[in-house]
Amino acid sequence: MESRMAAKTPEILPRPDFHFQGEVGRTFKDSDPATFPQPVQPPEGAPNIVLILLDDVGFGQFETFGGGVPSPTMDRLSKEGLRYNYFHTTALCSPTRAALITGRNHHSAAFAGITEAATGFDGYTCILPRSCGTVGEVLRQNGYMTAWIGKNHNTPTWETSAAGPFDRWANGLGFDYFYGFNAGDMNHWHPLLFENHNLVPASDDPDYHLTEDLADKAINWVRQVKSIAPDKPYFLYVAPGATHAPHQAPQHWIDQFKGRFDMGWDAYREQTMERQKKLGVVPKDTLLTERSRGLPAWDSLNADQKRLYARMMEVFAAYGAQVDAAMGRVVDAVKDLPDADNTMIIYIAGDNGSSAEGGLEGSLNENLFFNGFPEKWEDNLKAIDELGGPKHFNHFPSAWAHAMNTPFQWTKQVASHFGGTRNPMIISWPDRIKDKGGLRDQFLHVIDIVPTIYEVCGITQPKELNGVQQKPIEGLSFAHTFADAKVPSKRKTQYFELAVNRGLYHDGWMASAPSFVPWEPTRDENWDPDQQVWELYKLDDDFSQAKDLAGKHPDKLRALQDLWWVEAAKYNVLPLDWRATIRMNAELMGRPxxxxxxxxxxxxxxxxxxxxxxxxxxxxxxxxxxxxxxxxxxxxxxxxxxxxxxxxxxxxxxxxxxxxxxxxxxxxxxxxxxxxxxxxxxxxxxxxxxxxxxxxxxxxxxxxxxxxxxxxxxxxxxxxxxxxxxxxxxxxxxxxxxxxxxxxxxxxxxxxxxxxxxxxxxxxxx
CATH class of the missing domain: 2.60.120.200 (Jelly Rolls)
Structure with a gap:
């Protein structure tokens, strides 16, 4: 596709202050006519951008990519746009979100983990460096109207009170309007929300649900600003809390899924794999990986466990179906606007793979996990009829998370494998994408979103932003894939790391080193990363990482291991830190x-x-x-x-x-x-x-x-x-x-x- 980069925008932002260029006399009568500074104009023809990011979604979760949860909005957008099946995240929420809005790797942006687990090393502070300016700020200074609706997990926890400072809240990161929450997850029945910097009063609507509220606010904002300024483009970032815990959904949504998952997680994986092959989102020769170690077989469960876990999955499916439908309302509103065809919608199904943080037996309260305690299914069974309602912070068992990530191994937090990092992405842009319903298989990473937006909008990445020299964008634009399915990926190398779950992609090979399983909240501080066992996969004939070639190609593996350390030193990954829930205690960690x-x-x-x-x-x-x-x-x-x-x-x-x-x-x-x-x-x-x-x-x-x-x-x-x-x-x-x-x-x-x-x-x- 043709680039808009010819319409070069300034490399230093903000632009210089206005200065009257005419002659100034003693009075206005003997001066040149006055002129006013004009509003910044975006590049001609610059598209609107709608960026939707769901939470804790597996590759095999939604029907559009072969899963069992209905996703008509994704279906609709994929039929008029493109599906990407080689798109990758960081395996955790805050890191992915920092990379998404800056175009830099998560350690470069100081987000090695979630804000609640920050430590004092450069890559781990969770204080977004001013040298990593956000796409919101750059678009805003180039004539865009900007809004962030939903989850903000990129503000340091110690800066989220009414005392501020507010420069790292969403408004301070380049977004004119914010409506959402400053946390990793949120109670969907009784949320704590902010509109810009102000606490939102609790709703008195007995049918209130956060997902619907966020959709309403996104719709209201985009309609309002386009009514006021119809010729200005907008950037709307919508980040609902679903499908992150707590899994909470209205009862009428839950009832739609009764009995739909009684087959259990093992059969679900097999059925999903067949659907994925029929849809073409995985190659025909893809192998279904083995159940990740430590996860039980469905057939090993007793009748009560099966009943409880099937119900937990029904609630989760309802939660997911609801959020896709709510995003459909946002898409409908966008489509009703006059310039709908010049709107690029980027719909990313998940900031990481599905979450196994509910533990092996499921959870009524995810905070137990973060405090280091597992739960017992016998206790949770007593609340089976209340699941999804306001009394519980419920989360399904780890094995269901693994099933949501079909056909891959592992889950959220495991950055070494695609179960943690491979997420579906759909891009619709009627004016520019002509291969309706096409599939793209270039290897992409979340850091590639920002440079792609800059290219299609005709915006130059600033070298200096608000007086601060900027780190180079580490992502690579994939706008060239819109017009050509066969064009090779620009990305040759990409490291992965999260709590010493490590991986490296390079020229079609993937080296993977899992460390700790995500359903175990405590970890041995004396563990030795040098004893970590590495695996090796050749992705061009092994889409799902099912065939470990480490024993056959030790030299190749050694080379990738060495390259991982080079990338780690380059992007602030060091020092390695595998501590778990203890990092959630701010006092013990000495955070500000x-x-x-x-x-x-x-x-x-x-x-x-x-x-x-x-x-x-x-x-x-x-x-x-x-x-x-x-x-x-x-x-x-x-x-x-x-x-x-x-x-x-x-x-x-x-x-x-x-x-x-x-x-x-x-x-x-x-x-x-x-x-x-x-x-x-x-x-x-x-x-x-x-x-x-x-x-x-x-x-x-x-x-x-x-x-x-x-x-x-x-x-x-x-x-x-x-x-x-x-x-x-x-x-x-x-x-x-x-x-x-x-x-x-x-x-x-x-x-x-x-x-x-x-x-x-x-x-x-x-």
């Missing part, structure tokens, strides 16, 4: 914090959604909560202070005037301490004092609840949360925003009295 060295904080009524990273660290130590309140009568109730939500945390509240403290131990236990007597009218001081046993992390301790200096309830908490209270929820005063820490009250459980102050004191070492 607004708390600093303080051991005491005072909060006032109206403080809501304070992120956990901005709260005093209350884990693995003693602490005291003191609340000064005033009541109108002895019937007052509501939340005084809470941190976390349904997946873990605590809450101090009044129930019919009676002081109550609940500790949510990862939704497994909720020890509760309550007074027998209500408080009367007037001012009161409530104190919750917790004395930690010590002796390591996650231990127990004694609780005393006092009212006006007198103990009114006491007892013990035998187990405490060791790593993090919650995945996305923070601290609220005067209400419970987000999900409920205790299901005995109705959200938002606003306090009916007055809160003078809440003071929290932590006692390190006690």
């Amino acid at each position: 914090s607004l708390v600093g060295d303080r051991t005491r904080a005072t909060y006032r009524e109206g403080m809501v959604a304070l992120p956990g990273a901005a709260c005093l660290p209350m884990l693995n130590k003693s602490w005291t909560i003191t609340a000064e309140i005033e009541l109108e009568d002895d019937k007052s109730e509501g939340m005084i202070v809470t941190q976390g939500g349904s997946e873990g945390g605590y809450g101090l509240y009044l129930r019919k005037g009676k002081p109550t403290f609940v500790y949510n131990y990862l939704s497994k236990e909720r020890p509760t301490f309550a007074s027998d007597q209500p408080l009367g009218k007037g001012k009161h001081t409530l104190v919750v004092d917790f004395k930690y046993d010590g002796g390591g992390i996650g231990k127990g301790g004694g609780v005393t609840l006092k009212a006006n200096g007198k103990p009114v309830a006491e007892g013990r908490i035998e187990r405490t949360v060791p790593i993090q209270f919650a995945i996305f929820e923070g601290l609220d005063v005067g209400m419970d925003n987000g999900s409920a820490v205790d299901w005995t009250y109705q959200m938002p459980f606003k306090f009916t009295g007055r809160i003078e102050r809440v003071e929290i004191e932590v006692k390190p070492g006690k």
Whole structure:
């Protein structure tokens, strides 16, 4: 296809300030006529760009690529555009997203892992370097209207509070409008959302669901801006939370899949493989890989396990079908606009492969995984009829994730194999793509998206952006593939690494070295990466990485291993770090914090959604909560202070005037301490004092609840949360925003009295 690069745009952005070029006299009468600086004009004919990125999707998940989950929106776009079956991500969300919006490798962009697991090495800080300017910023400064709807997982956790700074929020990364969440996952029934920098009030719609809300906001934005400025192109980045945990979907969607997955994950893989061959998205000679080690056979399960796991998959399928349908509403809105045919829609089904973080037995609370605890299917079976609803942060078993990644080995987090990194991509552009329904098999990587956008828009990658010299774009444009199915890939080499799951693609070969399985939350710090076993695959006759040739070609493998180290040194991959859930604890990792060295904080009524990273660290130590309140009568109730939500945390509240403290131990236990007597009218001081046993992390301790200096309830908490209270929820005063820490009250459980102050004191070492 012809390039638009002839319409060269500046290599230094922003453009120089306007300066009047005419003659200036003593007055306007003897001066040249005044002129105004004109708005920046995009290159002539520059297309609109719609970028859709789903979450935690396997190659064999959706019907468009042979899976069992309906995807009519993907079907429609693929029939009018192109399917790509050699597109790769990084095997994890934050790294893929950083690479997607910058065009640089994830370690180059400092995102070796998720923001919640950042460490202090160059490739691992999760602080996007200013030398890695985003596609949003570059397009915005070249005349585009820009919006980011949905998941933002690229802002450092310690910068997500109302105190900012905001230069690494979506608005500060080049997006004029943001509506979404600053976290890895989100409760879809009770989300914590921001519109630009402002917390969005909780919806009172009983049928509210996040997926539909995000689609609505994307539709509203694109219609509005094109009504106001019909001649300006737009860049709309839509990143719904589906199909990342929690797997939550409306009941009418879940009911559509009843009985559809009773065949189990092994049969699903076989059926999917046959469909993939018929569709042509895998070659006819592709082999189905063996079940990854450690995963059980479906036939080894008992009847109750099969019933539970089939239901979990039904919920997951509903969740996926719903999000594709919602993205269809966005596509419909785009298609209704006057310049629809000059709109390039890039639909990427997943920022990594399907997630195995639900563990071998499935999960009702993904936060258990991040705190290092597996779950038991017997416990989860009790909630089978509630799966997908608001009470649970549920996630299906690891073997279903493996099945979603058919025909490949492994899953999300395993960057060595395509089960973690091979994701479907569809591109539609009616004005420019003529091979309707075509298939492309060039080896591509997520870093190739940005340079492709720049090429088709006629935009030069800036050498300097906002006063900062820019790193070169490390991706390579694949715009040449739009017109020619047979054109060779420009990409000859690509490294992969995530928690020492390592891989290297080079000239049609793939060297792969898996390390740790993603369903095991703890890892041996004394593990030796030099003992890692490498595998070797020749991809031109082994699409699925089914035939390990390491024994036949040791010299080739050695050469690729050596090249991996060269690439690792080049792109900030070193030092290797395989620590797992321990990295989720910000205090233990020494990440920056607004708390600093303080051991005491005072909060006032109206403080809501304070992120956990901005709260005093209350884990693995003693602490005291003191609340000064005033009541109108002895019937007052509501939340005084809470941190976390349904997946873990605590809450101090009044129930019919009676002081109550609940500790949510990862939704497994909720020890509760309550007074027998209500408080009367007037001012009161409530104190919750917790004395930690010590002796390591996650231990127990004694609780005393006092009212006006007198103990009114006491007892013990035998187990405490060791790593993090919650995945996305923070601290609220005067209400419970987000999900409920205790299901005995109705959200938002606003306090009916007055809160003078809440003071929290932590006692390190006690």
